Amino acid sequence: MGRTSKDKRDIFYRLAKEQGWRARSAFKLLQAEETFHLLGGLTRAVDLCAAPGSWSQVLAKRMYEPLPPEERDKVKIIAVDLQGMAPIEGVTQLRADISKESTAEAIIKFFGGEKAQIVVSDGAPDSTGMHDFDAYVQGELLLSALSISTFILETGGSFVSKIYRADRTSRLYTQLKRFFKDVCVFKPSASRNSSIEAFVVARQFCLPEGHKPCNLITEWHDHPESWVCRKKENPPVVHVPFVAYKGDLDSDRTYDLGEDYVYKEPVQQPLTAAYQDILKKTSQINIKYEGIRVMHDEELFEEWFKAGVDQNSSHDAN
Ligand SMILES: C[S@@+](CC[C@H](N)C(=O)[O-])C[C@H]1O[C@@H](n2cnc3c(N)ncnc32)[C@H](O)[C@@H]1O
Structure with a gap:
């Protein structure tokens, strides 16, 4: 197999290289933005699990670059990941674990008393190939991202996160519904049909009365009955709308490259893996x-x- 074979099999991988995105994931956030119009006019955003940085690039492109240079310093974007990331203009980086309370504290400090208008999280564990296990760990990352949001998101703010559709997905929706008035599941065309990956788009954040921001994972494990399902045998049924992005390009299809095709290297190799x-x-x-x-x-x-x-x-x- 030549080095162009991935370019044929993965149209979004190829387009990412052509358009200057560090990863094909950029198209997932771009498609969410096209569908839900989340970023227009925002100045404060958190990108969790951000490396190698294509979602941060999208945030910078939509929030930082459109402003005249003298106004750009009012934009605050923070990107957090366990891995290092090459710099992106307009984005501050924090190398940290999103499941740690100290990370939430560092993000709060970064905003200096203000709150974020959007939190995005593309968190995924390194795949073990065991779907249940991977989905479990991914669910923990989602809960960590949601926990951080309860500290830092302003009332009315939005939250976008990767979610693996598996056994406990409906419980995760229940948690999201506690904090957001509007929750739906979004499947971008840049995400393969064959993949269990989808995205939750949650809008209109509002802390429930009496809820103190906390680590929801601890709450989940210590007191599941108090907030997940009161009766084990009769868990709540949560209906969450599903929205699919219908584009011209199909991530499951192989496309011809054409005779004049010129191979391009990826925009940014990972700094660490x-x-x-x-x-x-x-x-x-x-x-x-x-x-x-x-x-x-x-x-x-x-x-x-x-x-x-x-x-x-x-x-x-x-
Ligand atoms: C799918 S990649 C994110 C891609 C990124 N959104 C982009 O567009 O370039 C998932 C990332 O989650 C990060 N991650 C996994 N667990 C994490 C944790 N506990 N804290 C911080 N980052 C984590 C990984 O290091 C990895 O970089």
């Missing part, structure tokens, strides 16, 4: 997949890994 470290480590050992152990503590992982290497034997990760 989360999986690089793991690849380096796993290249030295044999892992027999009998189960997955989730390590929350890096030191523990190091210890466990070192023990495996020292024994110089194959390793059961169970």
Whole structure:
């Protein structure tokens, strides 16, 4: 397979390179913007899970670049990710974990007493290939993004987040409905039909009376009955409208490149990739997949890994 094969198979990947976007994901936010008109006239935005930065590019293009240079300093856009990101004019970067309270505090500090008008989050874990597990972790990222929004979003503000449609999706909708008057699910044509990925577009943020901003994940796990479903056997049914973007281009189709086609390199190579470290480590050992152990503590992982290497034997990760 030549290097142009991905250009044929993925029209949005190709267009991203041609139009200067760092990732094809840019089209997902652009299509949401075309459908819901979320960004016009805004000056304060948070981009969570932002690397390599194509959504931040869209925010800068719509919120920062249209202003005359002397007015641009009133625009505040902050991009947060575990990974480093090449700079984007008009966007401040924070390298941090969105599930940590200190990250919410740093974002609040960035806005210096003001609140954001929109929070967007394209958060996704590195895929394990186990759909249920990936969807679970993605749901936690969505809840983290929502938690941060409860601290920083102004009344009437909007929230856009990736969501994997899986078992507990309807519970996630229930949470979103607690905080937003208008919630719908959006499927851009830049997102493949075959993918469980979709986006929630939630508008008109309003903190419920008596709700103090908090980490919703903790609340979810500690007191699920108080806010998810009162009766386990009879969970609430939540109806959420579904909106699909109907464009001319189909992300599941292969397009001919034509004879004059000139290959273009990606706009920005990732500065760091989360999986690089793991690849380096796993290249030295044999892992027999009998189960997955989730390590929350890096030191523990190091210890466990070192023990495996020292024994110089194959390793059961169970
Ligand atoms: C699909 S990519 C985002 C693409 C980005 N919206 C763009 O347009 O370029 C998902 C990102 O989520 C980030 N991520 C995953 N878990 C995170 C966490 N706990 N805190 C911060 N970022 C996280 C990953 O590092 C990755 O860069």
